[in-house]
Amino acid sequence: MPEKRKGYEMPRLQLKALNQYEFQTELVVRTTDLNYGGHLGNDRLLSLVHEARVGWLHSHQWSELDCCGVGLIMSDAGLVYRAEAFAADNLLFEVAGSEITRCGFRVFYRISRPADSTLIALAETGMTCFDYQNRKIASLPEAVAKVCSFS
Numbered sequence: 001m002p003e004k005r006k007g008y009e010m011p012r013l014q015l016k017a018l019n020q021y022e023f024q025t026e027l028v029v030r031t032t033d034l035n036y037g038g039h040l041g042n043d044r045l046l047s048l049v050h051e052a053r054v055g056w057l058h059s060h061q062w063s064e065l066d067c068c069g070v071g072l073i074m075s076d077a078g079l080v081y082r083a084e085a086f087a088a089d090n091l092l093f094e095v096a097g098s099e100i101t102r103c104g105f106r107v108f109y110r111i112s113r114p115a116d117s118t119l120i121a122l123a124e125t126g127m128t129c130f131d132y133q134n135r136k137i138a139s140l141p142e143a144v145a146k147v148c149s150f151s
Helices: 041-058 144-146
Strands: 024-029 069-080 090-098 102-112 118-131
Touching: 041 069, 041 090, 041 102, 041 118, 090 118
Parallel strands: none
Antiparallel strands: 024 090, 069 118, 090 102, 102 118
16 A cells, blocks of 8 residues: 655655766757746656767767667666756766666766756666667676676
8 A cells, every 4th residue: 555645745756866977978958958837848858868878878989779789778767856957057967877687787867057056857767788680688798787887
């Protein structure tokens, strides 16, 4: 039976920041990233997370189509907002891989606004190794496992 909560509070996804991240990139919120509420939309944040992940992969000379000889598919994603972001905000995306499995790993993101040290969001994506030629799940390459053992 679900836990009873006071008022209108509802259960929320619980994501925790890592102690450290191995990669950083800055991205600017564009006007087209805003939703009807005038702030960064959840679909657009996921797109920015994707951009940050591609940068992290590139920092290791990898891509989503060739990550040490295997492809990658995003198998799940979670976003937890902590504050709003607006057009022209410069956001810092900190990224690290962790929680390796036989066929994949998780990528963790901390998104903040350096101008006022505000934590905007935490995010995670599950990445599954995939053999696009044979259309099947592949094993995690050792070199990727080594990088994702960082945190």
